Amino acid sequence: MSDDSIGTSPRGTPTGQLPVSPNNPCPFLRALVANGYVGGHVVPLSQIAEMVGLASGETGSAQRDVRIKTRMVAVIANGLGPFSVLKSATSGAVLDELRDGPLDKHGGGSRILDVDAKVHEDEIARLAGFGKDRQNPDGGTERGLTADEIDAFMKANLKRDGDKARWYYPMLMKGEWPVLLKILGKGKGSERYLSVAEVRTLFVERRLPDRITARLPKPAAGR
Ligand code: HEM
Secondary structure: OOEOOOOOOHHHOOOOOOOOOOOOOOHHHHHHHHOOOOOOOEEOHHHHHHHHHHHHOOOHHHHHHHHHHHHHHHHHOOOOOHHHHHHHHHOOEEHHHOOOOOOOOOOOOOOOEOOOOOEEHHHHHHHHHOOEEEEOOOOOEEEEEEHHHHHHHHHHHHHHHHHHOOOOHHHHHHOOHHHHHHHHOEOOHHHOEEEHHHHHHHHHHOOOOHHHHOOOOOOOOOO
């Protein structure tokens, strides 16, 4: 099975969610848009930074650090030219125009989402293959990836991309899966892992776990 039936058309949108453009390839931002935490088009950098900062669960200067880093990513997401950067800084990032932007690795990533924003289950199974069954702090066991396993996964993604992978992709990738592990991870230290089941929910249902949404303000629209 390669595709999932939950697409991005309003018809395929799970009840209560807002449709998300296929030109937004970021699973984390897709969940924020689908559930009304941020709009789907032009979103002020301060708003994106606030949501990511709150979702991180950090407080004080650590949260300020997350917010600054998020702004730095978002300000170049729609283009590296001075006009694009100025436009992003003053009006916001255009979340439905991220595809083909400077952050788009064109297949150098997991390939879980394709250009039509369809989810490829076989790629989720590939991700799971890099992990191990782990003791879930909430009970039972589940498949998950530690930081080292995520690193191996990202390296394999670049290798798969062959000559197409650009030199700066490893830097971009540091802000994706490792940050997702930081936010969603369960357990502590080197044993902290990213649950494959939660990754699947994020990509397929565009939903963050309740323990994360509990950190966010009530969404403005769409629930
Ligand atoms: C907490 C904040 C964020 C997390 C956890 C996160 C996580 C991720 C993950 C896991 C991927 C998938 C990579 C893959 O499939 O291999 C991704 C892709 C992407 N993200 Fe984010 N992201 C965050 C914030 C942002 C922001 C602020 C932007 C820009 C405004 C952004 C833009 C993108 C883009 C353009 C891609 C596609 C890159 C590719 O080609 O794989 N993300 N992100």
